Amino acid sequence: MADSRKVGVLGGGQLGRMLIEAANRLNIQVNVLDAAASPAKQISAHEGHIEGSFKDAAAVKKLAQACDVVTVEIEHVDTHMLEEVAGEVAVEPSWKTLRTIKDKYAQKEYLKEHGVDVAESEDLEGKGVEGLKAVGERFGYPFMLKSKTEAYDGRGNFVVKTADDVDAAIKALGDRPLYAERWANFRMELAVMVVKTKDGVLTFPTVETVHEDSICKLTYAPPRNVSKATTERAQQLAKKAIGAFEGKGVFGHAPSPSTMPTSAPSSTSPSPSALRLREPSIMLNILGGKTPDSHIQVAHKAYASPNASIHLYGKGDARPGRKMGHITVTAPSLAEAEREIQPLVDFVDSQKGKPLGPRTGPTTEAPLVAVIMGSDSDLPVLKAGLQILEKLQVPFTVRITSAHRTPDWLREFSKKAADSELRVIIGAAGGAAHLPGMCASWTTLPVIGLPVKATHMDGWDSLVSMTQMPRGEPVATVGINNSTNAALLAVRILGATDLAVRERLRVWMEGNEKEVLRKDRELLDQGFEKYLKGMGKW
Amino acid sequence: MADSRKVGVLGGGQLGRMLIEAANRLNIQVNVLDAAASPAKQISAHEGHIEGSFKDAAAVKKLAQACDVVTVEIEHVDTHMLEEVAGEVAVEPSWKTLRTIKDKYAQKEYLKEHGVDVAESEDLEGKGVEGLKAVGERFGYPFMLKSKTEAYDGRGNFVVKTADDVDAAIKALGDRPLYAERWANFRMELAVMVVKTKDGVLTFPTVETVHEDSICKLTYAPPRNVSKATTERAQQLAKKAIGAFEGKGVFGHAPSPSTMPTSAPSSTSPSPSALRLREPSIMLNILGGKTPDSHIQVAHKAYASPNASIHLYGKGDARPGRKMGHITVTAPSLAEAEREIQPLVDFVDSQKGKPLGPRTGPTTEAPLVAVIMGSDSDLPVLKAGLQILEKLQVPFTVRITSAHRTPDWLREFSKKAADSELRVIIGAAGGAAHLPGMCASWTTLPVIGLPVKATHMDGWDSLVSMTQMPRGEPVATVGINNSTNAALLAVRILGATDLAVRERLRVWMEGNEKEVLRKDRELLDQGFEKYLKGMGKW
Incomplete structure (x- = not known):
């Protein structure tokens, strides 16, 4: 022991x-x-x-x-x-904490007292229909009617959309202790697991949770298209909220806000001091479905998924909506995890009879390469490079930001770049081409410089403005107007660690090699005269 | 269910x-x-x-x-x-397989019959002292004397160093069924887990195992300083060996060679089709020690290790040498995993009373950056860059390979680079500087070009030989003779995915910023005259 x-x-x-x-x-x-x-x-x-x-x-x-x-x-x-x-x-945690959070209204009041921002709410116990109508006037519609106790997975909650819903709301929840909550317009829900030990409060990385029918369906780690600043703010908020309560333990907190002590999800490191998640990963909850073995079918389907880890909980009876297990897909990138889990999500949706129709998600793939240029006049030069990025399936974004006309915007962009999913920046500029050099001075990411031939000096000015950066802030400079090579360099940089990207590049290079060998054979077969005629140069 | x-x-x-x-x-x-x-x-x-x-x-x-x-x-x-x-x-696997592998000599003969290379061995059952002496003359000393059955963790094995050891060997193992094995001079042991299903034979990645007192002490995934070609050969060998046996299951096979069916180690993905390991990682076996709680002490010490995952097996009695558990440290690089697990290895060694003394391992850290130059005359220019790589703790290797004097060696180096641990190559060259461009043509890794100022043209020749590469094979060119920036670009490329490297770069850049701000304050305080005097320029 x-x-x-x-x-x-x-x-x-x-x-x-x-x-x-x-x-x-x-x-x-x-x-x-x-x-x-x-x-x-x-x-x-x-x-x-x-x-x-x-x-x-x-x-x-x-x-x-x-x-x-x-x-x-x-x-x-x-x-x-x-x-x-x-x-x-x-x-642990203290019985006082448990007693407070058992009552969601008390929980909210407690958090408010301790300086944690929560949605505005009002006690409705014993206030009946009149109380609801008064709240509707104060909060406006829709608002949330909630049971203070025994509410989870959407049970004990009622959306009061208009004054006409009040009777139905009372009918649905009237026998419970109630409170009302002002409607929160939220873009997404972020969740943070918090660990309180004798030494302090620690947080796991922020994740994004997606609900369907009021039950968590998918969890994304890291959240999709969320800045590091936002995920850190979520962690700080969760830390403050849990810090306000007495007792040690692992707490699950979503700023939505529901607070519930829980065990660490199984995808976390078992080491108590290591608050990390295996990222990027996506978790799909397996719920009981239409038939007693619906959830087993989902698990069996996941066997074919090379990066899926399956957990079944050993619950006997699979009632529809009951949490029977979960599947976690971990991949080198969140986009790859999305591609791998999508057939499982589709399968779950088809079990429910949901039409698949036009795919709604994944909405966007976080760009790994940012292509910035000083002026839209550089865009035609960039065309060939952007096509290479598309061909080799590298997600990218293209922006206009001038070192001289928009220095503040360039500074803001460059300073934030390392906190995003971006891994490489390509900067195209001509003349006294400061763009990639200034960008490199404000970021730790690798910056590729693409010298664009401007009015004078045949591009020499742009070239040396990039290569001759002072010691300390390098710009990886490629040939004048050679956006193909700027893009391929970005691909090589990603491929240094992402072997899937590297393999696509290898195949592409092999194709080029074969094409030149084919031409050589044709030249040998035809002779140079006929070949030149074919080129229209004889 | x-x-x-x-x-x-x-x-x-x-x-x-x-x-x-x-x-x-x-x-x-x-x-x-x-x-x-x-x-x-x-x-x-x-x-x-x-x-x-x-x-x-x-x-x-x-x-x-x-x-x-x-x-x-x-x-x-x-x-x-x-x-x-x-x-x-x-x-599963078949009782025939189990019966064969229970007898290590029969196992070896079986593998030999199926075309698997094994160390030469000879049956000694019933041949006594004379048999041993005859084998000693045939194999030479030392040779291994082994029990055919019930041998594991070094038990049932005896190293016969000279003819004088024969009596002691018979005394130690004489009551067992014996065979002799020719001494194998091995540099390291590689091990491969093999999974046989109804659909075929699959292998996990090759790992390196390190034994102490004939018991596995450490396991490295991936192996240290081993080429991809070698790890793949080990996988092929293991696949061939296990393919020779009947039945399905997970098999542990070390080419040393001992073959034993076993369950997948816990660090593997639970998905049956995903033969991946969480890499890089190092596993330390926890053995019973001098006191009944020696192994518990090791586990407690590992609590402080943020990337350690602890497994204790729940065995009651901790006899010295008994396997009581294991600790797996997973980190972004094997070198980081080594640094993190070293205190635990030291602790285990100190429990045994082993003097720590001069550290023997880790022997070498696999280089992530290769710095290649056309001639040793380029080395003085590279000095500043190599110092940067050292300062920012990037493991690198420096080689001389000329595109024109050693074209075949450059080709071989470049072609193999992507199969090693290397992630970036820096090529320094002067004049008609073909080195980085040719290297880029033979590899998919990012290649940084450092133009070295040669005899004529003030470095312009080198610069444009690198930037003006044709569409398809980019060279990331930095300033003439600016090896600092070549190194920093390599650091940025590694830092695009390795956040520890990125953080070291950020701190270094912050230091430079502070230094310039300090000088500015000094200039303001002193005035330009006094400042120039301090520089010896007035």
């Missing part, structure tokens, strides 16, 4: 199961309170488990007596019994 | 445990035949396990009756009972 202390967990669902998978590797005994053969218990064979409900006070007490520390996989537990046993056994 | 078929495994040690970890994720029931609470059983709670020995025929029969397919975690099993049950249940 690596550590003789025993951990007790209230709840043995999929989160408890993933917690135990990590604990097994460290040989730590985890005692689970839940029904017999619950998902977590299936992968943990010892006599210390307790059979019963994690909402049952006596069972919680029994568990606490057999453990050194007690935690939860879900917040819907008996916090009063946890309070009672907290004197004898460590309870 | 994802698949209602049940798998039976003979043996519930660490290999069985890792097999079950993978099976748990796919929700496949695995019935283990071994002692109660053996490592594999600890993470698999159901009623299907059999208590007993995997060498006991009755127990094997009982297991077979409760499963749809039977496999083994170790070859030292009762193959006669497996032969008997093979009619009623699938046995």
Whole structure:
């Protein structure tokens, strides 16, 4: 036994199961309170488990007596019994935290008190139809009507679209403790896992979560088309929110905002100090479907996917919408992961009878190469290079930014470049061609200079403005007007680590070699006269 | 249940445990035949396990009756009972294969018959002292004396160094069935995991294994300083060897040669078609040590290692040398993984009382940048650049290869470059400077051209020989004699994907910025006269 202390967990669902998978590797005994053969218990064979409900006070007490520390996989537990046993056994996170977050309205008020920005909300308990109508006038429509407790995966929530919906809303949720939340117009949901230890608060990288029918369907790590500044802000917000609560543990927090203690997802490193994710990766939740084996079919389909890691939770009964497992695809780039997971997403959608129709996602592929030019007059010179990037399937973006006419925009672009997905910049300019050199001075990315032949000096001015950069800020200069080579250099730089890109380049080069060899044979066969005639040069 | 078929495994040690970890994720029931609470059983709670020995025929029969397919975690099993049950249940790999490989001499003969190169060996059963002496004369000393059966981790092996060792060898192993093997002078051991399915034979990437006291201590993925051609040859050899045997399964094969069916190491992708490893990574085996908790101490020390993944096997009694667990460190480069795992290796060595003394490994770091020059007269120009690479901790190699005096050597070097660890090439040349351009024509790697000022034309000749390459094969040209910028460009290219390198570059550039700002302040404070005097220019 690596550590003789025993951990007790209230709840043995999929989160408890993933917690135990990590604990097994460290040989730590985890005692689970839940029904017999619950998902977590299936992968943990010892006599210390307790059979019963994690909402049952006596069972919680029994568990606490057999453990050194007690935690939860879900917040819907008996916090009063946890309070009672907290004197004898460590309870993490604190029962106070669990009691606060069990009530979503209380949770929100608590976060607000601690300086965390949350959507505006109003207590509606006991206020009935009139209360709802008053909120509708104050917040405007639509607004969210939510149950304070026992709400998850969209259950206990109601979108009140107009005043006419109020009766239906009361009918749907009227027997619950309610509050209203102002409608938040959001572009996407970002989520951050937070770990609180005795030494401090640490965050995992920010991920993007995509919901369907109010249940998380896909998770993207890293988020699609989100700046590093935004992902860092999400981490800071999550850190502040979880920092406000008492107790240690792993917390799942989405700024939407719902807060729920949970175990680390299985794609994370099991090392407690390593808050990294295997990125880029995309996770697809496998839900119960129309037939009892719908979820098994999805798992079997994933066998064909070389980078897919399949997790099935060992839940018996596959009710529609029940979380039965997940599939994680990890690839060298998020775009590749998207390409690989798409057939699985399509399969899940076809199971639901959703028409595939025109593909909505992936919307855009993050560009790896930025092509910038001082003036749109450089664009015709760039044409051949842009076609090479397209041919070799390198995602790129083209922008106009002049070192002299838009120095601030060039500075802003260059300073932010290294924080984006960009890996190479091509700068085309003519004359006193400062563009790539200035860009290189503001970024750590490799900058390729394409000298464009301007009015005077036959391009020499542009060429030496790029090659003769001072020691410290190099510009990788190619031939005058040779945008093909600028693009191919970018491809080689990407190919230095991305072997798929390198292979496409190799095949392309091989094609060129064959083409020249073919011409040589033709010249030999025809003789130079006939060949020149064929060229129209005789 | 994802698949209602049940798998039976003979043996519930660490290999069985890792097999079950993978099976748990796919929700496949695995019935283990071994002692109660053996490592594999600890993470698999159901009623299907059999208590007993995997060498006991009755127990094997009982297991077979409760499963749809039977496999083994170790070859030292009762193959006669497996032969008997093979009619009623699938046995994979075949009992014939297991019977052959249980006897290492028979295994070797079998491989030889199937065209697989193995070390020369000779049967010594019943030949006594005289047989050994005869082999010593035929093979020369030293040679290996080996037990045909029940030999692993160096047990059952004896190095016969001289004719004087023969009596001691007979004393040590005389009661066993013996054979002799010609001494193999090997530089390193490479190992390949092989998967045989109904559709064919697949291999995992080749790894390097390092043994101490005849037990595997460290595993490097990829191997250190080994060409792609060699790792591929090892994969082909392993594929041929395992292809020669009947039956499906995951096989561990080291060309040393020992062949043993085993489960995939836990660092592999669980997807059955994805024969990839998480690379670069280094695995350190945790063995039982001097005190009962020596191995626990190693695991605790690894908590501080951000990229370490710890596996403890749940074995009760930690005898010295017993495999208790392993630690895998995965990092962006093998060199970083080496730096991170070294404190753990040092700790293990100190536990054993081994003096740390002068570090023997890591011997060399695979170069990421090759600096090539047409003549040693270019070396003084390169000095500043090489110092930059050293300062920013980029492993590099420097070679002399002239496009005109050693065209074949340049061609060979350039053609092989992309198959090595190299990611960037810097070519320095003067005059009709063909070196980087020819190199670029033979490789897909990015090539940086450093024009060196030669006798005439002030360097213009070198500069345009590089920039003006034809469309198709770009050379990333920097300023004349500016090796600093050539090196910094190589650093930027590596930093496009390696964020640690990028961060070192950022800090270095920040230092330069501060230095110029400091000078500006000094100039302002002193005035230009005094400043010029300080420079000795007034």
